[in-house]
Amino acid sequence: MSTIINNIEIIKAKATKINDVDFNNLKFGHVFSDHMLECNFKDGKWAAPKVVPYQAITLDPSSKIFHYGQSVFEGMKAYKDANEDVWLFRPLDNFNRLNISSKRLAIPELPENYFMDGLKTLLEVDKEWVPKNEGSSLYIRPFVFASGNGFHASPADEYKFIICTAPSGAYFSGEVRVLIEETYSRSANGGVGYAKAGGNYAGQFYPTQLAIEKGYQQVIWTDDNTHEYIEEAGAMNIFVRINDTLITGPTSDRILDGITRKSIIELAQAEGIAVEIRKLSVLEVVEAAKNGTLKEMFGAGTAAVISPISGFGYKDTDYDLPKLDDTYANYLKKRITDIQTNKAEDPFGWRYKI
Structure with a gap:
C-alpha cells in the first residue's frame, strides 16, 4: 500500500531498522536509513520519483555504468535543531551542481521539482533518522548512473537517480598531514575535474595510498601541467592562510566548485577577513612556511566542513604549521555549523527548512 506526499508516491518499509542503531557511536556512511528515493529515465524522459524501502539494485552485467562510468553524485547533510526541526544547507546549489556534472557526462538533467520534492519527502518519511547528537548529521547521497544495457561505447538510454541517507558522525577527527x-x-x-563524477575519486585512491604509505593522510593536488600550483586537498577544496589573508584557487574545469568553499569565502568576507581567490604556487607556500608567515592550511567540503592541516611534505622535506589558539579554521567552522544547525542567524539565506 502506498501514500502520496508532495506529489511523491511513498511505499513504506515493512519494519524499521532504527532501533538497532547506536546513535552515540555512528561511523560515517556505514548505517543506512529505512528508505530511499528512486527515479528512472526511460524512453527519453524521467518518470515520477518514488520513496521506497532501502534495498539492493539489480542490474544487467551489460549495464553501461560498469563499462563506461557514467555516474555523478552529490554530498549533502540534514541537521536537527533543539526544536526537532530538520534543516538542509544550500540544497539548490547541490541540485544545480548535479545537473552541471550530469551534462558533462552526457547524462540527462533532472527536473528541479523531482530533486527538491523528492528529497523533502524522503526526509519527512525518515525524519527520525536525523541524529540529534552534537557533531552528527544525516548524510545525504544523491547520485545518477547509467542503467541502460549494451557494450557499444556511447551514452546509455536509461538511467537511475537515487537518494540514500545515512546517519553519521564526524567524517574526520583531528588534524591531518598532507603530501604535495x-x-x-x-x-x-578540458576534463571532468569540475564534475562530481565517480571516476574522479577512483583516480585519487592510488596516489593517496602511496602518500599514506609515507606517513601522510591525504594528498594536495597540483596542476596537471607543471605541478607548480596548489589546487585541491584530497577530495576537498583547499584554503591557505598567509599572514592574515585566506587564499584559495579559482574554480576551473579542473577544480570542483565546492559549496562549502563558496560559503567560507562569503562568510570570511562578511566577517572582514581578507580573501584572495587566485593561483597559489607550491613555492609560495613553502617559502611562507620557511619565513613563518604560513599560519594555516585547511580542506573544505560537505563531509568534514573544515579539516585543519597540521603539516605538509614536499620534495622529501616536512613542514609543520604553527599551533594557534585562535584559528580561522575553527572560527569559520563554528560559524557555518551554527548556521547549519539553526543555532545562529542566517543572514545569507543558506538554511532550508524541511
Whole structure:
C-alpha cells in the first residue's frame, strides 16, 4: 500500500531498522536509513520519483555504468535543531551542481521539482533518522548512473537517480598531514575535474595510498601541467592562510566548485577577513612556511566542513604549521555549523527548512 506526499508516491518499509542503531557511536556512511528515493529515465524522459524501502539494485552485467562510468553524485547533510526541526544547507546549489556534472557526462538533467520534492519527502518519511547528537548529521547521497544495457561505447538510454541517507558522525577527527603531489594529477584542462563524477575519486585512491604509505593522510593536488600550483586537498577544496589573508584557487574545469568553499569565502568576507581567490604556487607556500608567515592550511567540503592541516611534505622535506589558539579554521567552522544547525542567524539565506 502506498501514500502520496508532495506529489511523491511513498511505499513504506515493512519494519524499521532504527532501533538497532547506536546513535552515540555512528561511523560515517556505514548505517543506512529505512528508505530511499528512486527515479528512472526511460524512453527519453524521467518518470515520477518514488520513496521506497532501502534495498539492493539489480542490474544487467551489460549495464553501461560498469563499462563506461557514467555516474555523478552529490554530498549533502540534514541537521536537527533543539526544536526537532530538520534543516538542509544550500540544497539548490547541490541540485544545480548535479545537473552541471550530469551534462558533462552526457547524462540527462533532472527536473528541479523531482530533486527538491523528492528529497523533502524522503526526509519527512525518515525524519527520525536525523541524529540529534552534537557533531552528527544525516548524510545525504544523491547520485545518477547509467542503467541502460549494451557494450557499444556511447551514452546509455536509461538511467537511475537515487537518494540514500545515512546517519553519521564526524567524517574526520583531528588534524591531518598532507603530501604535495609531484607526479599524479587529479584532473586536466578540458576534463571532468569540475564534475562530481565517480571516476574522479577512483583516480585519487592510488596516489593517496602511496602518500599514506609515507606517513601522510591525504594528498594536495597540483596542476596537471607543471605541478607548480596548489589546487585541491584530497577530495576537498583547499584554503591557505598567509599572514592574515585566506587564499584559495579559482574554480576551473579542473577544480570542483565546492559549496562549502563558496560559503567560507562569503562568510570570511562578511566577517572582514581578507580573501584572495587566485593561483597559489607550491613555492609560495613553502617559502611562507620557511619565513613563518604560513599560519594555516585547511580542506573544505560537505563531509568534514573544515579539516585543519597540521603539516605538509614536499620534495622529501616536512613542514609543520604553527599551533594557534585562535584559528580561522575553527572560527569559520563554528560559524557555518551554527548556521547549519539553526543555532545562529542566517543572514545569507543558506538554511532550508524541511
